[in-house]
Amino acid sequence: MSLTMQGDRGGELIPFPNAPVEENAENAGAVEAAVPALDGELITEAEYQRSRVHRLAESAVSRLPAQWQTPESARQAGVELVNQALLVPMRYPAAVGRGLAVSARAWWAWVRVTDFYEASKAADRLADKWQEIAVVRRRRGVISLVAVSAVSLASLVAELTVGSLPLVVSASVMSVVLAAAGRRREGAGGRSTRLGSRSLAWLMNGDHLVVAFRDAKLIGRDESLMLVKAPRHDGAGWALTLDLPPSRKASDVIGKREALASALAVDEVRLIVERVRGDDGHAGRLALWVGDADPYAADPIPSPLASAPSWDLWQPVPFGTTARGTTVNLPVVWTSLLIGAIPRQGKTFVARLPLTAAALDPHVRLIIADGKGGKDFRPFEQVAHRFIRGSRETDARRLIRVLEECAADVADRFDRLAEMDDELCPESKVTPEITRDPTHRMPLTVIGIDEVQNFLGLDVPLDDDNPKGKKVGARICELLTYIAKTGPAAGYSLILATQKPDAQVIPDGLRGQLGTRFALKTMTWQASETILGAGTYRASMDASKLLTSHKGVGLLLGADGETELSAGEAVTVRTHLLHITAIRAACERGRVLREQAGTLTGDASGEHDLAVLDPTAAARLATEVATATAGAPELAGAEPGRESPEVLTLLAKVISEDEHGLVARSELAGRIGWEVKAFGEALRAAGVPSAGKRRMPGHDNPVSVADLDMIRAVIHGSLGRNGVGTAVPTPPGRSNSAATTGTALTWHDGERSTVPINRGSCLRTSRTGPSRALLRLLSTSPKVGTAGRADPKPPLHPWQARGPNSATCMSGVNG
């Protein structure tokens, strides 16, 4: 049956777009292309009335105080009221007793004129005022006596004339007043534990909400909240919007989500706290949502890609939903994706989502390397231009050749883009038209590598004739870094997944180029930061807080500003589920589409031979890769492929050559737009030793400082990275003597050597780890070559014995 709907043009019938052609033809006169088609279902008058009543009832319920809105909260509120009522007979006499004591104390203080007495005493004028006080005391004593006598007499008269009723009524009123005076106030001493549990629904009541915020130390004792939108139960949870008191920041509440969850008696996975931004929001406005149940424990949602006949990869890929059910899409073009987690959390499933979308787009070239070597990625063999399964040395060497082919293609694409006319290529970037037209030979290219750590960690020499030279893993790392850095504009995207998300495996230099990051459950917050980036833990993004039962759930962060994903706040996403059978079927569809479009190439079409780079292209590639991946000059003995940490790369741009000495850390953090704490931690992690606290101009109190020369030394790699002491030349202008002033003796892997040290030189020492190095200061005399006359046990300089990987600064050793 074809469905017709009433449009918004005064009841005129508009054919539904999917109606069979013949029926449309009959109404051809009424068809107007510009009118939007409405989606809906036909209902009877009775159903309409019922739904109206239902809506009105819902709206009325939402206006009730929060604790009466849901059956569960109403039951809780009722139980609480009954409990209170049952306890009244016990609590009332106690409250009256306390009220009596409070009133007696107040009366005695009044008779004794305590306030006046204390004030006179404090002002040392008690002797002058004594006479006056004694008079007032006498007068008030008499007044009290008269009042008691009058009340007693009146009571007696009333009893004798009208009976006991007035006395009983007066005594009752009096007892209520006394009970009110003696009631326990919130937080007063004497409260004890009691049976029961706190419940969220009860706490969603406005007053309790304020108490919860106070208990979580998010607002002060005298502060309160303003409810912009009162708590409302929206089916799956409670939603409300509130304004914090002036000067309180929404970002602080987000940072203390766990404390708030405790105060609200919910698991923090059920609590979503977001800033309300834009015209409707401000820095102190928060939107809170608290789920009735763990939203991530629900059944997974099947991916729409399973039934999609094809996909256009220029459109973001359906990725999952938020806790509240909002759809989250993952952009693939202009960015690269890093996925990390502990094993069995769903990395492979997640990585296959965008790869399946790529398989469904016949104009996308797929390159896949499965470092695990199982069957998880085998369906892609049907469509992949290059497919590598396993991470043995031969696989890794083939991956290098494939990546070199890609890197050379990236460089070549830029040359060709530069030659295109402005109409076709307005921005020196690929466009959908360019990537879809086979004559331009620039299809979108997606490189997916699962268990990338198996390739990056391969420690075999690249060149068998040079065993101490570059390693295979390091070469793969630099090629990936180059492609991730320069490839997006040329239509290249990387999707890397790893179960070992530490800085050794994914160096900062590579991770920094992967603009989209997805962290599933990690073991520690440090591992979470390795995936999401420095400073994310402090900003309350911590994937270690996810539960292991939350398979396929992770934090999605856009870190490059190239996509619509937020760079400031990660979204917790429950990813869609896509099983291997659906992926195989999608790849079969993708293969047919490629055959029709004439885009089935490489391994999928049986052409397994890789192109051989001609010497000119190879030389150009070597230069370009070296230039693009150069963070800091390579260190003697440093691990190849290790890049300068993000913080150092940023600092290198903001510290000028003529700046020396100490500077407040907060000032440096401000220059690169980082939070001070995160900045301090990143500096420490990068190996910059702390310079302590100093009084600095513009600061009233001592502040944490950083030594610019020290930072510069670390940026230039002078401190070494494997723990072996390396001397650093004195920074210009720091010392007027360039003469050697000391010598250090180092042991590295059992080999002894000496290092001359200048004033201001820095040494990095390590006393543990595989490259165990011991550093001893042998001489601080101005003579060179005193190492041979070493004192067998010279005392360690106090700054030298700081433990593993501590950096030792010998500046000013000679005074």
Ligand SMILES: Nc1ncnc2c1ncn2[C@@H]1O[C@H](COP(=O)(O)OP(=O)(O)OP(=O)(O)O)[C@@H](O)[C@H]1O
């Ligand atoms: N979106 C999802 N929703 C629910 N369950 C999921 C989801 N994604 C994956 N899983 C479940 O998680 C399990 C582990 O997934 P997967 O193999 O992708 O993990 P992994 O992190 O790649 O593991 P490994 O590190 O061993 O390779 C799977 O058996 C799957 O059932």
